[in-house]
Amino acid sequence: MNFKTFLTTFGLIFIAEIGDKTQLAAITLAAQTKQPVAVFFGAALALALVSLIGVSLGNVLSDFINPEILHKIAAAAFILIGALMLWGKI
Numbered sequence: 001m002n003f004k005t006f007l008t009t010f011g012l013i014f015i016a017e018i019g020d021k022t023q024l025a026a027i028t029l030a031a032q033t034k035q036p037v038a039v040f041f042g043a044a045l046a047l048a049l050v051s052l053i054g055v056s057l058g059n060v061l062s063d064f065i066n067p068e069i070l071h072k073i074a075a076a077a078f079i080l081i082g083a084l085m086l087w088g089k090i
């Protein structure tokens with residue numbers, strides 16, 4: 001395992017997740033249910049499974065699409081989603 005890749009991935013995901021809707025949902029659920037351990041394990045498992053899907057899909061797609069092109073497609077998708085959110089379409 002490449003430690004640099006691990007640290008980069010951890011750092012990017014950690015920063016991206018701070019203050020996002022998922023974290024706010026976990027805060028709300030923990031406050032409402034008063035069961036922070038169950039909320040933590042549910043949220044951790046969900047994030048792990050979503051990450052597994054993303055990593056698996058990225059791995060498969062990289063066999064068919066050049067990773068640089070895949071990176072540009074992902075960037076364009078983020079821009080499109082951001083624009084749609086800005087215009088109130090989603």
